[in-house]
Amino acid sequence: MxxxxxxxxxxxxxxxxxxxxxxxxxxxxxxxxxxxxxxxxxxxxxxxxxxxxxxxxxxxxxxxxxxxxxxxxxxxxxxxxxxxxxxxxxxxxxxxxxxxxxLIGPAVDAPxxxxxxxxxxxxxxxxxxxxxxxxxxxxxxxxxxxxxxxxxxAARPVVEAAADPVLARRLRELLDENVVDGLALDAAAALLHAHPAHLVRAFSRAYGIAPHQYLMSRRVGRARRLLLDGHAPGEVAALTGFYDQAHLTRHFGKLVGVPPGRYRAGVPNDRSAGLT
Missing domain, CATH: 2.60.120.10 (Jelly Rolls)
Structure with a gap:
């Protein structure tokens, strides 16, 4: 059986x-x-x-x-x-x-x-x-x-926010100032006196990339320079604002095409090689 x-x-x-x-x-x-x-x-x-x-x-x-x-x-x-x-x-x-x-009533009617x-x-x-x-x-x-x-x-269509390049630039500047330490979306919205959704839409519309993608790109850029300077991946993760080395590896591989360890291994031991 x-x-x-x-x-x-x-x-x-x-x-x-x-x-x-x-x-x-x-x-x-x-x-x-x-x-x-x-x-x-x-x-x-x-x-x-x-x-x-x-x-x-x-x-x-x-x-x-x-x-x-x-x-x-x-x-x-x-x-x-x-x-x-x-x-x-x-x-x-x-x-x-x-x-x-x-909004509880409308949700009961159409969950x-x-x-x-x-x-x-x-x-x-x-x-x-x-x-x-x-x-x-x-x-x-x-x-x-x-x-x-x-x-x-509310039975209404989602209305795309109007372009707001000034707000987008101000958010970019905030992100640039906080690449390593990071900045929560709610905190950025409070500093810029904007609704979080409007903030995300304005930035994405202005730069063609979401704010979180921009922040990770900046961190990966810093990581590349530190790896080229000879720092180990685990140390680089801590110095560039990533949660841990696995977090760095995931984003680094996505943007660079290879993990940070392999990227660092490709750096010549003699940086003057090939120069005249």
Whole structure:
């Protein structure tokens, strides 16, 4: 007699250093059902495999794989796998920083949002949240996600911000002054008296690159010079603002094409070789 497969329950949860994020929760479940319960935070959910069926405010719903599900705080809901194969999901729990309580009613009426761009951005947010040192990217992506969610719940189109080259330049100058120490998006927005979403859009429109990408490019540029001066990769990571050597290696390889150790190994021992 073949053994009966055991139910799978694989979870990971953590609290990142991102303003407005209460918890990040990744899970893979089979043969498990959530009873009716509530959260005191917004539940932003995507399902990567399988599907979930749930009841919210006494109405039945499902989670299409191309949709984003947003469950409001303080409203009872349950949840279970829609098939015997179970489901794999990624969740971010958000406080009122990004979504105020006056949007709870619209979220109850339409919790499943079919928006490919929003779905892609939520996936990118989770990728950033799993990588130490990517707070700027996570903050930027979450800011744009919050803006798009508010537009959906208010039943209005997302309006692209007008060009603001002066604001973009001022943010660039701030980033240049804080390449190593870094600067949180909320702090930059407060210093420049601008909404974080407008700040990200203005910079991206002016320079064709997101602020977090610009900051990492500047750090990699510094890392290249230090490696050429003979510093070891671990030392370079600390001197250029990266979280650790793995963080440096990931961005260095993406922008230079080789890891920092191999880049450093290609430096001639005699820097005067070939000169006349």
């Amino acid at each position: 073949a053994p009966v497969p055991r139910p799978r329950r694989e979870v990971s949860a953590w609290r990142p250093r991102i303003s407005g994020v209460v918890e990040v929760f990744h899970a893979r479940f089979t043969e498990y059902a959530y009873p009716m319960h509530v959260h005191d935070a917004w539940t932003l959910l995507i399902v990567d495999d399988g599907a979930v069926r749930y009841d919210l405010d006494r109405h039945a719903h499902g989670t299409p794989d191309d949709a984003v599900t947003l469950l409001p705080p303080h409203v009872p809901h349950n949840g279970a796998a829609a098939t015997s194969a179970g489901f794999r999901k990624r969740v971010v729990y958000l406080d009122a920083t990004h979504l105020p309580d006056d 499943d949002l079919r928006d490919p761009l929003l779905r892609r951005r939520v996936g990118q947010l989770h990728t950033a949240l799993t990588r130490p040192g990517e707070e700027w990217e996570a903050d930027s992506r979450l800011t744009l996600i919050g803006e798009r969610l508010r537009a959906h719940l």
